[in-house]
Each structure stands twice: as structure tokens, then as C-alpha cells.
Amino acid sequence: xxxxxxxxxxxxxxxxxxxxxxxxxxxxxxxxxxxxxxxxxxxxxxxxxxxxxxxxxxxxxxxxxxxxxxxxxxxxxxxxxxxxxxxxxxxxxxxxxxxxxxxxxxxxxxxxxxxxxxxxxxxxxxxxxxxxxxxxxxxxxxxxxxxxxxxxxxxxxxxxxxxxxxxxxxxxxxxxxxxxxxxxxxxxxxxxxxxxxxxxxxxxxxxxxxxxxxxxxxxxxxxxxxxxxxxxxxxxxxxxxxxxxxxxxxxxxxxxxxxxxxxxxxxxxxxxxxxxxxxxxxxxxxxxxxxxxxxxxxxxxxxxxxxxxxxxxxxxxxxxxxxxxxxxxxxxxxxxxxxxxxxxxxxxxxxxxxxxxxxxxxxxxxxxxxxxxxxxxxxxxxxxxxxxxxxxxxxxxxxxxxxxxxxxxxxxxxxxxxxxxxxxxxxxxx
Numbered sequence: 375x376x377x378x379x380x381x382x383x384x385x386x387x388x389x390x391x392x393x394x395x396x397x398x399x400x401x402x403x404x405x406x407x408x409x410x411x412x413x414x415x416x417x418x419x420x421x422x423x424x425x426x427x428x429x430x431x432x433x434x435x436x437x438x439x440x441x442x443x444x445x446x447x448x449x450x451x452x453x454x455x456x457x458x459x460x461x462x463x464x465x466x467x468x469x470x471x472x473x474x475x476x477x478x479x480x481x482x483x484x485x486x487x488x489x490x491x492x493x494x495x496x497x498x499x500x501x502x503x504x505x506x507x508x509x510x511x512x513x514x515x516x517x518x519x520x521x522x523x524x525x526x527x528x529x530x531x532x533x534x535x536x537x538x539x540x541x542x543x544x545x546x547x548x549x550x551x552x553x554x555x556x557x558x559x560x561x562x563x564x565x566x567x568x569x570x571x572x573x574x575x576x577x578x579x580x581x582x583x584x585x586x587x588x589x590x591x592x593x594x595x596x597x598x599x600x601x602x603x604x605x606x607x608x609x610x611x612x613x614x615x616x617x618x619x620x621x622x623x624x625x626x627x628x629x630x631x632x633x634x635x636x637x638x639x640x641x642x643x644x645x646x647x648x649x650x651x652x653x654x655x656x657x658x659x660x661x662x663x664x665x666x667x668x669x670x671x672x673x674x675x676x677x678x679x680x681x682x683x684x685x686x687x688x689x690x691x692x693x694x695x696x697x698x699x700x701x702x703x704x705x706x707x708x709x710x711x712x713x714x715x716x717x718x719x720x721x722x723x724x725x726x727x728x729x730x731x732x733x734x735x736x737x738x739x740x741x742x743x744x745x746x747x748x749x750x751x752x753x754x755x756x757x758x759x760x761x762x763x764x765x766x767x768x769x770x771x772x773x774x775x776x777x778x779x780x781x782x783x784x785x786x787x788x789x790x791x792x793x794x795x796x797x798x799x800x801x802x803x804x
Contacts, residue, residue: 377504377508380511382430383526384507384511384526385504385508387418387523387530389503391418392422393423420534425455428454428681429499430499430504431684432450432681432684433447433500435684435705442704443497444493444496447493448490449677449680450680452484452488452677453678455488456483456673459481481666602735602739602747603732603739604650605650607728607731607735610646613639615648615649616634616635616641632797636757637760637761637789637797638757638760648678648716652723652724657728660724660729664725668721672714675713675715679707680708690765690766691769692768694798694800695707764794767789768794
């Protein structure tokens with residue numbers, strides 16, 4: 375069952391609030407002192423709300439299958455927890471939570487006990503919780519419900535902005551906006567410092583593990599993984615991913631076929647994003663054992679591929695891969711064998727290819743300045759936009775919707791069904 379925008383946002387805040395109550399109560403009882411266990415200052419744990427919505431959107435087709443709904447919840451929610459732990463550690467150079475003392479933990483960010491708990495919570499939310507909460511929401515007059523949701527969104531954004539301001543110490547930069555007025559500068563600095571200091575104090579009090587040594591400090595001789603470098607890695611990863619898949623199809627199926635995600639050039643967006651995301655999260659861990667990189671790639675690659683599959687089906691009405699005929703598959707979207715491939719690819723990339731390409735990208739940027747990078751950014755942005763429009767029209771034509779506007783007519787003229795079938799030979803309309 376699909377939910378409206380307002381219903382989805384309501385689920386986000388509802389799960390964020392319930393999670394805050396449970397997390398805060400458990401931490402308060404354990405520490406015998408009140409602990410506000412949220413990233414934001416208000417009564418919300420946004421990570422739980424985000425995970426609840428993510429599971430609602432991407433696991434709907436598993437709702438009636440008890441085992442796979444539980445398994446999917448375990449995989450997706452565990453991946454989100456690991457991603458969040460890594461990203462938060464990058465922000466503060468410290469872990470916000472640490473499961474290192476627990477048995478069957480991985481990297482200190484996730485552990486088997488909580489992964490199983492995520493599975494149970496995800497199952498209960500999708501099977502029973504969503505319909506109960508949405509049913510209660512629908513009892514309110516539509517206008518009242520929308521006003522409540524908009525109010526929560528406004529409060530949530532303000533709260534989140536305050537937390538981010540504290541994390542990045544923006545109170546030192548805000549006064550610069552009022553350089554023309556010294557008094558306003560002073561007042562802004564004092565006000566922002568007060569908010570930032572209060573939030574910082576709450577972070578340390580609620581997450582005592584942050585008092586420990588900084589463990590994510592960057593070595594002085596290590597170059598940062600910049601946004602420019604990540605963009606180049608996205609492009610290179612997209613090209614190499616398309617190349618690998620094309621050769622793989624030739625060797626296994628005996629045919630040459632397009633594996634590109636875009637209408638211009640041989641680029642696989644799924645692979646490009648995977649390479650950029652994996653690099654951003656794992657490049658500092660490249661000295662860790664191969665087994666660590668491998669199992670991280672298996673778990674996160676599988677969750678990532680599943681989410682990409684559902685995303686493309688929802689937004690473009692197309693299924694671009696189907697593993698239903700393969701053993702140990704999950705909804706035909708992922709399978710165990712290819713999850714192992716993700717793990718192998720992670721090891722090869724982080725341990726072997728990334729260090730070489732990082733130096734090569736640095737050399738290219740140094741020699742060409744911003745010119746080549748800017749040109750490539752414009753090309754990829756245009757490529758992505760045109761590809762999205764072409765896929766939207768491809769699905770619309772399949773539903774018998776005629777082109778009315780000029781852009782629709784142009785897209786149909788250049789990217790008709792024959793061209794689209796050539797670019798996306800495996801796409802199956804849903």
C-alpha cells in the first residue's frame with residue numbers, strides 16, 4: 375500500500391519520536407542520569423525515522439513474506455547504521471557509539487544483537503506499525519494533519535540545523551555575514567556560541583564514548599578524499615563498471631549488450647555511485663585486513679544494490695536486473711553470489727586501484743586546473759538529466775501517454791522505443 379507525502383513524513387517523525395523515548399529511557403536507566411539520545415536536541419532520533427521510511431519504501435514487496443521481510447530489514451537497517459556511524463565519526467573524528475565490547479560486532483559500529491533487533495523492529499513496523507499509525511493520522515481532518523506535519527518539519531529542520539552548527543562550529547563563521555555591523559556581529563557570535571555550546575555539552579553527556587581519543591585523525595601526509603576526487607572516481611567507476619559488466623555478459627551469455635545507465639557513453643551510474651560512496655567511507659581503512667574490506671563490501675554492496683533496484687522500479691517503472699532464477703536471491707533484486715562479487719570488488723578497489731587512481735586524478739587536476747573537471751561535470755549533469763527524461767518518457771509511452779510539450783516531443787524523436795531498447799536491453803516494464 376502506498377502512502378502520501380504527508381503520511382510518509384508523519385511516519386518519519388513518529389518512528390523518530392518512539393525511538394527517542396526508548397533510547398533515552400534505556401540510557402537514562404543504565405547511566406542513572408538523564409541522557410538525550412538523539413542527534414537533534416528535540417525528542418527525536420532521526421536515524422530511526424529515516425530507517426523506518428527507507429524500509430517502508432524499499433521493502434514493500436516483501437511485506438507478506440515473513441522470513442525475507444525480516445532478513446531484508448536486517449540487511450538494510452544494519453547498512454544504514456554502519457553508514458551513519460562512519461559519517462558521524464567523520465564529522466567529529468570520534469565514534470558516537472561503540473559496540474567493540476559486544477560479541478559478534480563489526481568495526482564497533484554494528485553487532486549481531488542489534489542487527490537482529492533491527493530485523494524484528496522492521497518486520498513489526500511494516501507488517502503492523504505503518505497501517506496503525508497511518509490509520510490514526512487519517513482520523514484527523516486533512517488540513518489539520520498537513521499543518522501538524524508542516525510544523526514538525528519546520529521544528530525538525532531548525533533543530534537539525536542547530537546540531538549541524540555545533541558539529542561544524544559554524545558559530546565562528548556566522549558573524550562574518552554581518553561584517554557591516556559590529557554590534558550585530560558580536561550579538562550573533564554570542565547567540566550562536568550559546569546554542570553551539572549547549573548542544574556540544576549535550577552530545578558529550580549523551581554519548582560519553584565521544585570523550586575518548588580521536589581515532590579518525592587524518593595522517594599529515596595523507597591527502598584528503600576531496601569532492602573533486604570523488605567526482606572523478608564516480609566517472610571512472612561508472613566507466614569501469616560498465617566495461618566489467620559488458621565483458622561479463624559476453625563471457626557468460628555469449629552476447630555483447632549495452633550495460634550503460636546513461637544515454638550517452640558507457641557509464642553505469644550504480645557502479646559509479648558505489649565506487650564514490652565506498653571510497654568516501656573506506657579510504658581511511660585501506661590498511662585494515664582484506665577480510666574487513668571484503669565483508670563490508672558484501673553487506674553494504676548487497677544493501678546498496680537492493681535499494682537501487684527498488685528506486686529505479688519506483689521512479690522509472692523499469693526493472694533493470696532480475697536474479698529470480700538464481701539461488702539465494704532476495705526478491706530477485708540481489709543474490710548471495712553477486713554480494714560476494716561486491717566484496718571482492720571492494721578489496722580490489724580499496725587495496726589496489728584506488729591508491730593508483732588517486733595519484734592519477736591529482737596529476738590530471740593539477741595539469742588541467744578546473745577546466746577539464748568543469749567540462750566533465752557539465753557533460754555528466756546533462757547526461758543524467760537527459761537520461762532521466764528519456765526513461766520517464768519511455769515509461770509514459772508504454773502507458774499510452776502521448777507527448778504534449780516540446781521537450782516530450784524532442785525526447786520521443788531522439789530516444790524512441792527502438793533506441794531505448796538498445797540502450798537498456800534488459801529493462802522490464804512493471
